[in-house]
Amino acid sequence: MSFPFDFRPFEIPAEFDALRQEVRAFLRDASSEWTGWKIGQSWTGFNREFSKEVGRRGWIGMTWPKQYGGHERSQMERYVVLEEMLAVGAPVGAHWIADRQSGPLLLRLGTQAQRERFLPGCTRGELAFCIGLSEPDAGSDLASLRSRASRVEHGWRLNGRKIWTTNAQDCDLMIGLFRSDSSAQKHGGLSQFLIDMRSSGIDVRPIRDLTSEAHFNEVTFDDVFVPDDMLVGIEGDGWSQATAELTFERSQPDRYMSAFPLFCTLVGTVRDSAVADRLACRRIGETYAELVLLRQMSLSIAGRLAAGQSPAHEAVLLKDLGNTHEQGMPGLVRELLDVPATIDRPYKLSELQAILTEISPMFSLRGGSREILRGITAKGLGLR
Ligand SMILES: Cc1cc2nc3c(=O)[nH]c(=O)nc-3n(C[C@H](O)[C@H](O)[C@H](O)COP(=O)(O)OP(=O)(O)OC[C@H]3O[C@@H](n4cnc5c(N)ncnc54)[C@H](O)[C@@H]3O)c2cc1C
Numbered sequence: 001m002s003f004p005f006d007f008r009p010f011e012i013p014a015e016f017d018a019l020r021q022e023v024r025a026f027l028r029d030a031s032s033e034w035t036g037w038k039i040g041q042s043w044t045g046f047n048r049e050f051s052k053e054v055g056r057r058g059w060i061g062m063t064w065p066k067q068y069g070g071h072e073r074s075q076m077e078r079y080v081v082l083e084e085m086l087a088v089g090a091p092v093g094a095h096w097i098a099d100r101q102s103g104p105l106l107l108r109l110g111t112q113a114q115r116e117r118f119l120p121g122c123t124r125g126e127l128a129f130c131i132g133l134s135e136p137d138a139g140s141d142l143a144s145l146r147s148r149a150s151r152v153e154h155g156w157r158l159n160g161r162k163i164w165t166t167n168a169q170d171c172d173l174m175i176g177l178f179r180s181d182s183s184a185q186k187h188g189g190l191s192q193f194l195i196d197m198r199s200s201g202i203d204v205r206p207i208r209d210l211t212s213e214a215h216f217n218e219v220t221f222d223d224v225f226v227p228d229d230m231l232v233g234i235e236g237d238g239w240s241q242a243t244a245e246l247t248f249e250r251s252q253p254d255r256y257m258s259a260f261p262l263f264c265t266l267v268g269t270v271r272d273s274a275v276a277d278r279l280a281c282r283r284i285g286e287t288y289a290e291l292v293l294l295r296q297m298s299l300s301i302a303g304r305l306a307a308g309q310s311p312a313h314e315a316v317l318l319k320d321l322g323n324t325h326e327q328g329m330p331g332l333v334r335e336l337l338d339v340p341a342t343i344d345r346p347y348k349l350s351e352l353q354a355i356l357t358e359i360s361p362m363f364s365l366r367g368g369s370r371e372i373l374r375g376i377t378a379k380g381l382g383l384r
Helices: 014-033 048-056 075-087 093-109 112-123 238-251 260-272 278-306 312-336 349-363 370-380
Strands: 129-132 148-152 155-166 173-179 190-196 202-207 216-227
Touching (some): 014 075, 048 093, 075 260, 075 278, 093 173, 093 238, 155 173, 155 202, 190 216, 238 312, 260 278, 278 312, 312 370
Parallel strands (some): 129 173
Antiparallel strands (some): 148 173
16 A cells, blocks of 8 residues: 655754744734734734734745745745744734735736736735635535636626635635536536625625634625636636645644644643643643644645645645644643633633633634545545
8 A cells, every 4th residue: 555645854944043033023022012813813813904014024925926026935934934923823814815825826827917916915914815615505515616607798797605704804805716617517617716805796794603703704796797807727727726725725834833822821831830740741741742743744744835746635634633733722721720720921821721612613624624634534545
């Protein structure tokens, strides 16, 4: 049997330590200005001013060509910036999707005019993108989506419904997947469109989660006109275009670092209190070992992506293990500290724990659910 996973050791070169210190110092100084967001939500925390400042510092579109406002730096430098942002739960939502997948998609498949029009705004933190894939009856089985794009003079008319669209209420643009040819087979006849979220006919309705936040939405399209030049890539090729994005979406540190601020706070609390017994040390040690392993896996995938490869199976495995790790963190806090902790860290442990308990069920749904990921792994191993 051939083993489908290829993880190679990868380290971030020491020469990027200075960048890490620079980002860390910026985040320390800026943290007092970020009001109105909750720690632990990180990339669902939407703060335009924060993103513009990050853009001014050259930390969005870091690897993109300079001609589109990018900085032509390495994937590993970008990785350093991502890690530092997530480590403190910074509110990166206004630039995260553009930086992680919409921008790279346009660089790969967009027209020259699309790149020139949209990428510089992304790198300045001024253009926010959302992802329009899931529909009410098409989540895991995405290819059964029914929202359609009909040809009209000079463009397309979009009709249908998208759901769970993160930050749609605040975003400028969506890259949405629509059925442009209903006679084609299930995975064919799908196309991706750049959609101006202010177009007439778009209705965005918030959906509240357990924390009563409304960061995701239902988006309805009622005869929305999209001009010809907003088609992304090849008409009818949307399935392979959209699924290629998923390797980027599933392999980054945001797939295992959602609970990192809670872990740091837990370690600090245990260290400062009388509960640093053998059990606490052992459990924290085990969890730390998991983190080191996940980071190595993620770095290995980042290294292979930078080399132009597409380690899709590895990304699936990382996301599954990473989600399990993140979801276990609130339980670890309960296990080690059975009284609400009162020690003030930068963030209150009890508050963080409560938020993470409520939002962590989402971790193994967003970006592909656990069962689906395990199905892909099983297929890779020849078990299905
Ligand atoms: C926080 C969050 C943010 C999101 N943001 C976005 C976004 O910005 N844009 C976007 O397009 N989507 C977004 N999503 C949607 C996400 O991609 C879907 O929730 C996910 O793909 C699952 O689809 P579903 O919710 O329809 O669940 P379903 O597909 O109905 O699945 C429900 C359950 O059944 C299981 N299941 C389904 N099919 C099978 C099968 N064949 N075998 C075994 N088990 C199965 C699933 O694993 C899951 O546990 C977001 C979701 C969350 C939670």
